[in-house]
Structures are given as structure tokens and as C-alpha cells.
Amino acid sequence: MTTMTMLLLIVGCMVVTWLPRMLPFLVVRTVTLPPIVLRWLQYIPVCILSALVFETIFQVEERFVTINWLHAVALVPTFVVAIWTKSLSLTVVVGVVTMACLRIII
């Protein structure tokens, strides 16, 4: 069942992903962003992707933030394949297989 909350959530995400890519096409004739803002935006993808990857190798315990070794170990071959092949799909397959193998071993 798709709840009202889920629908609102998806519509909310639709609006915030639609406006940034649509609005420039309407306002480009009159407004240009300051260069400093454009430079800041360029750093967003790498920063957020780093944060999302590192988030999975940190785990919050009672008093300390520790390393999730299972994820940390699985990321090694994942990164190697990503750098080596530059292929998204192959990286995902290797990551998934590595994680499945690690779970069988442990």
C-alpha cells in the first residue's frame, strides 16, 4: 500500500529536484549566479558521495563512533573495481558478491 505520507514525500522530492534543473532554462536570460556559488556547487557531488560512503563504515555505538569492519572490508574490492573498470554496473556486482561472500564466511 502506498500511504499518503509516501506520496507527499515523493511529490516533495519531485518539486526539489525539478526546480533546480528547470528554473535556469527560464531565468538564464536575466540572472547569472555569482562565480563563488558556481564553484561551491562543483564540490557538492564529491563531498556528498564521500559522506554517503563513509557513513556506511562508521557506526554509532553507546559512547563512541566506531568502524563497521564488514562494510570497510567490502569497500576495498569495490573501490578497486571502480577505479580499474570505471563501470558502475560491474562495481555494483562486485560489491554485492563481495558482501554476500563475507556474510557466508563470517
Added chain:
Amino acid sequence: MMEQTVQTSDTFMQGVRDCIPTLLGYISIGLAFGVVGMASHLTVFEVFLLSALVYAGSAQFIFCGLYVAGAPMSVIIITVFVVNLRHLLMSLTVAPYLTHYSPLRSVGFGTLLTDETFGVAVTKLAKEKRLGGNWMDGLNVTAYVVWVASCTAGAVVGAYIPSAEQFGLDFALVAMFAALLVLNLQATKKEKLMHYVTLCGIVALLLYGLLYILPSHLAVLASTLIGATIGVMRDT
């Protein structure tokens, strides 16, 4: 023979043809997203809605990650917004070449802009110095249809995979982010690579520290915003 740039025709079909090399990417990521969506306790219909309405690869993956972690609605929407802010940059780059079309068509061009169609469009711009509206529509619509179909197909397949975690499928999301991070780093200029890699390390440290005082989804957002600011400040 006179030297001149090769101009391809501004037709919908030429746009469709130029989209074909990117389709494997859309299909594999779309299928992966469908599977991840099901593993994140979404329904097939919700996966379809997300891909048809949000239409943004990394934002959809992040949506799943935050949703399954139980993040509040406001955090999911703000994070998705920040993740996709890069499209503002891409739109700003492409839009000046398509100003001679009606406002409605301009809205259409922008609505269907993605990382990949942006990539194809700027490659076209580099070769031919111009963009055509019909070509743009052909490119955009092809990408959109293939994306929504792939995501939905992935969800249907994912529904028949009993325990996703057992097969390591929950890790597909993490592996995808890792791959996207590597691809983003490889796309940067050589002399800037160390700057970016250092920034990844700074973000990791920021995140680690922030996890002591913030829930993880807010720590991700805060470390990204601070990290990008540090990136600009270290930039020379």
C-alpha cells in the same frame, strides 16, 4: 575540400540515436535501483513513481538509503534537494543555447535534464557549437522512458528475491555511491585530483566528528555543506 564543422540535423530521431550509447548505463543503474528500492521496503508502484516523478539516479538511491534508515520527511527532501543541486549548474550551462524556444519547451528541456543527457548535450555543443530543440527532445524522452522502464523492471525482479540482505544486495547502494564517487573524481582535471581526494578525507573526518552530535542523515548533510565550503576556500 573546405574545412567545416559537421552539422547533424535537428530531428527527434537524431536525438534518439545519440542517446543510445548512454542507454546501457540507464538500464544497469535503473535495474539496480529497482532491486535496491525493493530491498528498502518500497513497493513496485513506489519505485515506478519515484523514477517517473523524481527522475534522478543518485537522489533516488539516497531517498532509499534515508527512507530505510527512518529519516524524517524534511531531512529526506532537503538531502535530495542538496544532492541534486548540481543539476542547477548543468542547466545553467546548457540553457543559453536553447533560449529561442517557447517557455513551455524550455520547461520541458529542463525537466528532463540528467547527468547523462547533459553529458551528451555538451559533447554535441563542443562538436557543433549549437543545440536543436527537436534533437534535445529525442535525447531526453528516450533517456526518460528507458530509465522509468528499467527501474520498474528492476523492482519487479527484486520482488522475487526473498532476502536481499542474504545475497549482499543491500550493499548495492553503497557500491553505487563508491563507483559514482570514483567516476566523479576521475572526471576532475588531473592537477585538481589531489585537492578533491584530500577533500574526501576532510569530509570523512567531519562526518566522524559530527556523528557524535547529530543523527547520521544530518551529519551527512552537514559534512557535505561544510566540505564544499572548505573546498572553495582551499581552491586557489
